Structures are given as structure tokens and as C-alpha cells.
Amino acid sequence: MSPTEPSEGRASDRGVSSAMSPTEPSEGRASDRGVKFGQGGLDDAVVSELREIAARYPQARSGLLPMLHLVQSSAGQVTPEGIETCAEILGLSAAEVAGIATFYTMYKRRQVGDYHVGVCTNTLCAVMGGDLIFDRLKDHLDIANDETTEDRKITLEHVECNAACDYAPVVMVNWEFMDNQTPESATQLVDDLREGREVRSTRGPRICTWREAERVLAGFPDDQADEGPSAGPASLVGREIAREKGWTAPSGDAAGSTGQQPSVSPVGAAEQADTGRAESEAKVEEGKE
Amino acid sequence: MTDTLTPVLTDNWGTDRSWTLEAYEAQGGYRALAKALAPEFGGPDAVVSEVKESGLRGRGGAGFPTGMKWSFIPQDNPKPKYLVVNADESEPGTCKDIPLMMASPHTLVEGVIISSYAIRANTAFIYVRGEVLHVVRRLQAAVREAYAAGHLGKDVHGTGYDLDLIVHAGAGAYICGEETALLDSLEGRRGQPRLRPPFPAVAGLYASPTVINNVESIASVPSIIAHGADWFGSMGTEKSKGYVIYSLSGHVKKPGQYEAPLGITLRELIDLGGGMREGHQLKFWTPGGSSTPILTEEHLDMPLDYEAVGAAGSMLGTRALQIFDETTCVVRAVLRWTEFYKHESCGKCTPCREGTWWLAQTLARLEQGRGSESDLDLLLDQCENILGRAFCALGDGATSPISSSIQYFREEYLAHLTHGGCPFDPMASAVFAPQGAQA
Structure with a gap:
């Protein structure tokens, strides 16, 4: 039942703790190695989109999850070829990518239906x-x-x-x-x-x-964002009860008039006070950490 | 005295095309951003200070003061700073961030921009769970619109401040809601939690200073900037300030989202929605998701704030109020949660990886009526070996439903043994149960 094989779940997968060692930037690396792309069912357009995903991030490896979504969109599952292509683009081993693909339940290793x-x-x-x-x-x-x-x-x-x-x-x-x-x-x-x-x-x-959905998850939007309502009925029940009863959050201007904390005037004065407070607190904070 | 319900975040959810920039700006959206960026406001430190002063505490479950988290970012660190929004809403029972992002993604985007500016981040991420396609679409569209309007990108509002915002879809792993596991996942790794220290504020994403905040926390920021810390603090209780979204689900007449000042009681919330489903009584409930120990009717009048729920031996968590009536078998409920934790355990640490497996084994045997009374002590012993010994809160959370249900419903566990299995009819607890069905 568990997709996570206990024996695979070791911190040593990563070598050292990533909290200690920054991920090395790997942009452009694949081309340096002269890898061949386009094999195994992923056409050149998909491979170029995989590269495009990697390029969205400050460090290319961050693109791996969306890249695997794109592999699924193209191949109907995470294929060995898809894993190898992602590995080549990111300068990782196929084993590393496979170890990640098997960790997440949305990635499927068998063909998914429509x-x-x-x-x-x-x-x-x-x-x-x-x-x-x-x-x-x-x-x-x-x-x-x-x-x-x-x-x-x-x-x-x-x-x-x-x-x-x-x-x-x-x-x-x-x-x-x-x-x-x-x-x-x-x-x-x-x-x-x-x-x-x-x-x-x-x-x-x-x-x-399903394949079209996976493409959106890879960060290539379709044109359906404007379809459907803002919210379903259950999301709105509290809002509707409040409207029936005339209940609202305190108005911005009346913030101080609730009787708890008399404050002279609305926003403007509060802002100035806050600015002063910010300066003094910033000094205190400098001493921390 | 504030009103019983105080819609702020949920206020525009029913507006026509509320997810678009046009609708959001029409109701005052992005004015808080303009205010925060204006020189008169006092710069990033003034934003941090305002949020700190408001008393806003993290809405993702832990309740850590948001402004304080921001102030831990070492500004003398030459590395880039990052803001990461935890939109991996997966805690069983929790269902507030998903409708927020679906109905009003711009509230979150505006919050991201103000918060990033406050901590001086030039890159921010929204890590949204992958299993909510339409939410991902609405976020992508909102970010695109915000770039086009000059709220994101180079030279935001002509101030010289640059910010890029990336919407990143996860791939199905509850553990990625744990903030350091989320960071590993966002770096393209398995989502497994990191040893702390160093804390993310010092060495987070790409080993750089990083703030990770829940969707609702970040979405609350524009209102705090717009109306001020005092306004925010005028709602709620002394140590639990402001408004929050309470998510009511289960055997009540009107499940849904109720936005109220912190401190409302479950009795008030259930009454607002017309009570429990017809002919049934409350049996047990979770105050903040399955990782928070269950409570019973004796806790109906307890203020739902961080302090009171803690004092009752549970946690406010995500205010995911899952309500179960007398037709529900508590052992079945707890076994299912336990199977969830077993499934979602990331495998990094032994107490959780092995412990959740053994918990599920022991519970399943009891549920089938094949165990013995001593299995209850065995369960509690197993819980003791996980709680506080697991690497992260997932393991701790796995023990909550078990130990609390044994505390309140020991007799019901034993009834499974005398009955030779579950004495409840699963049809009776279904919403589509025939009228009058009884356990």
C-alpha cells in the first residue's frame, strides 16, 4: 500500500544534508556533456519544454517535479526514458530521479487511463x-x-x-x-x-x-482558468450567514473605537506610530540571531 | 464587541469572477500593496513591525508568530532571501486554503508581494499540492495578471523593487506540508524533513535565508497593512489575535467555511449552521485536523483559540473541525487515520516509519475484534515510543488520534472484542443513509 519503500527512505540518498550543502546550479550542464535527446518516446518539443521548466528556477533541479508531470503528460506515465531524459537535463543519475519519482503518489509507473x-x-x-x-x-x-x-x-x-x-x-x-x-x-x-x-x-x-491535466501541473496553462464558479456553496456558508445577520469585520476606521484600545485616529496616525516602532524594534532585532 | 462572524478573507468569495484581477481591484485589491510600498509607510522593516504588532500567528497549524518569523531573516546575509508559501494543504480535515486560492488567488498574490518586500526577497514560490488542478490554474492566471499589471516582475510599482513569483505544483506527499520537507521537495528531492538547526530562516531554500508561511497567514497580510495592527488585534482573544477561517465538516447540517474572530466556540459554530444533522448527537471531533487529539461534547464551550485548546490537551491546528455523530465508530475512524500516517510516513526516521506500521497492525487487529484488552496498552506503549522521538511532527501527529480516543472511548475498543468485530453499521454514518438509520 505504501509507495514509500522503507528501505529507500534514507537521508543518505542525498549524500550530505542539503541543509548544509547548497545545491549546485546545474543549468547548461547537460549540453556540456553532449547528451543525446529525443529518444524513448519523448519528442524534441517535449525535451525542449523540459529544459524550459528547468530554466524557470534559480537552480534547475527545482524543476524536477513539474518536469515529471510533463513526462506523464507526454507518455501517460513516468517512463524509464522520461526518467533518463530528466536526469540528463539536470545532471543527475537516473537512479536519483527514479528514487524521487517513486516517492510521490501522483507519479504513476503504469499507463493511466484518460x-x-x-x-x-x-x-x-x-x-x-x-x-x-x-x-x-x-x-x-x-x-x-x-x-x-x-x-x-x-x-x-x-x-x-x-x-x-x-x-x-x-x-x-x-x-x-x-x-x-x-x-x-x-x-x-x-x-x-x-x-x-x-x-x-x-x-x-x-x-x-489526465494527460492534459498533467501538462497544466507542469506549468503550461490551458485556457480553462475562467471556467466554473468562484466557490462552491459550502465555501460560502459562513459568508452568507454573516450577510443575513449583518455581521462584518470591524471597519478599518473603527478599529480603535471598539472600546478596548482607544486610538486617536484611523490609519494615518497608526502608520506613523508604527514607523517609529519599526525603527526601534529593528535596532533590537539586530542583536538577535 | 466584534460580530460573531467577520468575513475578511472569505468576503469576496461569492463575487462575480472574484478570481480575476479586475474583480479583485474593484473591491480595493492591491491598495495594501501600494500603501506598503509607499515611502511614507517606512520601508520593509515597518511592514515586519506592523505584522509583528498585529499578533498574527501562523495559520498552518503551529501558530508561530508570523512577524517574528520574518524578523529572524538575517539581513546581513549576502545570499538571496526567499519567501515560500506552503499551499500543500493536506492535513485531513483541512480545507480552507484550497477554496481561498480558487476564489481569490489575488489575495494570496498580494500578500506574497508585501511579505517578500518585507523580508527583502526577490524570488517567491507558491508550493501548491498537485491534486487540485483548478486551483493551480487560477493561481497561474493570477500570477500572469499580476505581472502584466506591474505588481510583479522588475521594478514593482516603479519602486525599484524586483520580485518573481513561481507557482510550483507538488506531486502528492502529505509530508511536504512539513516546512523543511517542502524545501527539499522544492529543490527537486524527496520530501523529507531536515535536521534543525540550521533553521530555514538561516539556511532554507538553496541554503539561503527563507521564510515559509501558510497560505492563510500570507493572505491575512494585506488586510493588516490596509487597516492596521490595532484593527486586526481588535478581533480575537488576548494571545490569539485576529480572524481565522474555521472549516466545519462532517455530520452537521451546514458544513463549510466560517470566518470568525479567534475564540468562537464549537457550539456557536454548529448552532450557526443549524445544528447537527437531524436526529443525531455529537460524539467526537477534531479541533484542527487529524493530528490534533480528538475532543468530545464536554469541550463544546471551549474557546477555539491557541491557548484554550492547548489547555484541553489538544491543539488548535488548522481549525479543521471534523464532526462525527454517534453513528461513527471511533475505532474505524482512528484506524483509517493511522493507515494514512503509515502511508505518508516519509521513511526517514525509524520511530515513525516502523511505528506507524505497527500501530496500524495493532489497531486493525482490534478493529476486527481479534485482539485483546492488553493491545490497548500495547498501542499506548507504541505511541510513547513515537511521540517526541520521531524526526518531525508527522510521527507525533500519528499518535494523537490513538491516545486521545483510548482516553475517551476505551469502552468502545473493548466492545469490538466482545462483539467479535465492529458493532457499527457503516451505512448509518453515510450522508446518504436512509432517514432514521441507526448504528
Whole structure:
């Protein structure tokens, strides 16, 4: 069940503690070594985009996670060739990159279907019905956890808390929220996906393919940011109750008039006082560390 | 006396196209940035001072004073300084940062710019968990808009200050919410925590001075700059100042996000939403995610601030209030959390790597009714061997649900033994349970 092999989880993976030794910049290194690119299913355009990702960061190696997302977008999984290409670009060994790719659950070493369906079975969602939804989907699709349907459309996995507990039970499709699911709605969902009907996130855009999603995660945006609402209904409940009751945060000007701390006047005066305080505190702080 | 609910961060979430620069500026967005950058404000140190004075404490769980964290950055260190936003929201039950970034990414971006300016960073990162595609899209779009508007990039607002902001998607690892593991991950490594000292403020990202703050902490900064430290401090309690987002989930009528001054009680929050689901009673709850010891109905009137929750033997954490009613089997709940910690243990240290595995084994046996009463002592002994001995807080957190549930629900563990398995019907706890279903 755990993607983290205990025996691999050693600090010595990194050689010395990275807190002590700065990562060496590795930009431009791959070309110095005269490595060949473009082999193993990643075409030249993808390789050049992998380089582009590495170049976004002050130190190229920081690009590795998004680079692996791009590999998945291009190859449908993390392939050995993808690992080697990332390693070559960053001046790492393939073993190092493989050790990182296997640490993170979003990286898959088997082909993922067009739609990755993740059912939250962490405690709250499980109790609220996630376990029953997951069982129903396994049965309905006739596959087990982390397997893909024969038509290559659906990969089913149970996932950990996806930060949408106020919409429990939650199902994710290609990492878009499908809120407040039931066994019935979830089977309808996967049927729609398999039959190519348009599916929209309950508070987001139309669902793209898993590979397209991975490309966005690699830092190459699509044009869907403006789709969907600002927020789902549960995100707004407190705000709406406040509006009904006429409750607000204190107005900026009335900050001092709550009776606790009489302050002469609004912002301007406070600013000046703060500036003075900043100077004196800055002096105190200099002595620290 | 402040109002019961005080929407600040959540205030614009229902506005039409709230995620766009246009909508954000229309409601006053980026004015706090202009104010902070204006020479009259007094420069970066004045920003640090204002935030320090406000009493803002980290909203990611630990509650460390934000302004103090910033002031630990050694400004005489010649290396570049970095600001890293921890947007890896993954603590079970926690669901506030994701809707914030979806509805109003510019609140975070404005906070990032002001905070980076305060610590004199020229590069900042938002490390967002990868499993939230639409949030990543909205962040990318907001950053693009902010560059185009001159809020980011070279010579921000013509002040000579330069700032680059990179949105970085993670790849699925709870441990990366631990700030030093996050840094390793951001450097392109396995996300495993680092030995401290040196602290990130001295040697963080690329061994350079780094501040790591939670999304909600950074998003609170523009309001503090706009309205002042006194305004912020006029909300909340003496040592827990300001407003926060409380996330109510589970067996309540209205789960959702409630923004209130620190110190509101769970009873008030549940009542605001119309109570527990029809016909059911509160059994247990977490105040701040699964890593915070569970509490019961006896804690309903406890102020939800850092001090009171701590005094009750738990932690305020992320104010992730997961509410479970009497249909929920506490052993099932705790076993599932334990399996989570086992899955997410990074493998670096023995107490956590091995300990979470043994905890899950022992609990599973009990849950199936195959254990014995002495397994409860075994569990507590295992917890004792992890708590305080693990390399980071993940191991400590793994023990919280176990020790607290044995404290409050020992009888229910034993019932599994006498019953030869779980005495609860999992259908009864589901939201789609038929009316009147009982455990």
C-alpha cells in the first residue's frame, strides 16, 4: 500500500544534508556533456519544454517535479526514458530521479487511463460514504484499486484527504472536484466519462484528460482558468450567514473605537506610530540571531 | 464587541469572477500593496513591525508568530532571501486554503508581494499540492495578471523593487506540508524533513535565508497593512489575535467555511449552521485536523483559540473541525487515520516509519475484534515510543488520534472484542443513509 519503500527512505540518498550543502546550479550542464535527446518516446518539443521548466528556477533541479508531470503528460506515465531524459537535463543519475519519482503518489509507473478517478477514503469522507462509493465503483468497473478499465478510460484509485471535507464524500476526476457524491452519482459519473459525455466539475471546469491535466501541473496553462464558479456553496456558508445577520469585520476606521484600545485616529496616525516602532524594534532585532 | 462572524478573507468569495484581477481591484485589491510600498509607510522593516504588532500567528497549524518569523531573516546575509508559501494543504480535515486560492488567488498574490518586500526577497514560490488542478490554474492566471499589471516582475510599482513569483505544483506527499520537507521537495528531492538547526530562516531554500508561511497567514497580510495592527488585534482573544477561517465538516447540517474572530466556540459554530444533522448527537471531533487529539461534547464551550485548546490537551491546528455523530465508530475512524500516517510516513526516521506500521497492525487487529484488552496498552506503549522521538511532527501527529480516543472511548475498543468485530453499521454514518438509520 505504501509507495514509500522503507528501505529507500534514507537521508543518505542525498549524500550530505542539503541543509548544509547548497545545491549546485546545474543549468547548461547537460549540453556540456553532449547528451543525446529525443529518444524513448519523448519528442524534441517535449525535451525542449523540459529544459524550459528547468530554466524557470534559480537552480534547475527545482524543476524536477513539474518536469515529471510533463513526462506523464507526454507518455501517460513516468517512463524509464522520461526518467533518463530528466536526469540528463539536470545532471543527475537516473537512479536519483527514479528514487524521487517513486516517492510521490501522483507519479504513476503504469499507463493511466484518460480519466483518473480518485475516491477519498480518508476518515471523514470514508465515514460520510466514501468507502461505500469506492466499493460500488470497484464493483461497477470490475477493477481493483490502482487498476485501469480495459477500454483504457478509467483508472480507479482511493486517495487521501483532498482538502474538500466540507463537500464530503468527495471524488476527484483528473484532480478536479466532484463534490457531495453518492454511490449512484459516482457510477453515473464514470459511465458518462466512459461514454464520452461532457462532464463538469461540480465547482470547476469541464473535465479534460489526465494527460492534459498533467501538462497544466507542469506549468503550461490551458485556457480553462475562467471556467466554473468562484466557490462552491459550502465555501460560502459562513459568508452568507454573516450577510443575513449583518455581521462584518470591524471597519478599518473603527478599529480603535471598539472600546478596548482607544486610538486617536484611523490609519494615518497608526502608520506613523508604527514607523517609529519599526525603527526601534529593528535596532533590537539586530542583536538577535 | 466584534460580530460573531467577520468575513475578511472569505468576503469576496461569492463575487462575480472574484478570481480575476479586475474583480479583485474593484473591491480595493492591491491598495495594501501600494500603501506598503509607499515611502511614507517606512520601508520593509515597518511592514515586519506592523505584522509583528498585529499578533498574527501562523495559520498552518503551529501558530508561530508570523512577524517574528520574518524578523529572524538575517539581513546581513549576502545570499538571496526567499519567501515560500506552503499551499500543500493536506492535513485531513483541512480545507480552507484550497477554496481561498480558487476564489481569490489575488489575495494570496498580494500578500506574497508585501511579505517578500518585507523580508527583502526577490524570488517567491507558491508550493501548491498537485491534486487540485483548478486551483493551480487560477493561481497561474493570477500570477500572469499580476505581472502584466506591474505588481510583479522588475521594478514593482516603479519602486525599484524586483520580485518573481513561481507557482510550483507538488506531486502528492502529505509530508511536504512539513516546512523543511517542502524545501527539499522544492529543490527537486524527496520530501523529507531536515535536521534543525540550521533553521530555514538561516539556511532554507538553496541554503539561503527563507521564510515559509501558510497560505492563510500570507493572505491575512494585506488586510493588516490596509487597516492596521490595532484593527486586526481588535478581533480575537488576548494571545490569539485576529480572524481565522474555521472549516466545519462532517455530520452537521451546514458544513463549510466560517470566518470568525479567534475564540468562537464549537457550539456557536454548529448552532450557526443549524445544528447537527437531524436526529443525531455529537460524539467526537477534531479541533484542527487529524493530528490534533480528538475532543468530545464536554469541550463544546471551549474557546477555539491557541491557548484554550492547548489547555484541553489538544491543539488548535488548522481549525479543521471534523464532526462525527454517534453513528461513527471511533475505532474505524482512528484506524483509517493511522493507515494514512503509515502511508505518508516519509521513511526517514525509524520511530515513525516502523511505528506507524505497527500501530496500524495493532489497531486493525482490534478493529476486527481479534485482539485483546492488553493491545490497548500495547498501542499506548507504541505511541510513547513515537511521540517526541520521531524526526518531525508527522510521527507525533500519528499518535494523537490513538491516545486521545483510548482516553475517551476505551469502552468502545473493548466492545469490538466482545462483539467479535465492529458493532457499527457503516451505512448509518453515510450522508446518504436512509432517514432514521441507526448504528
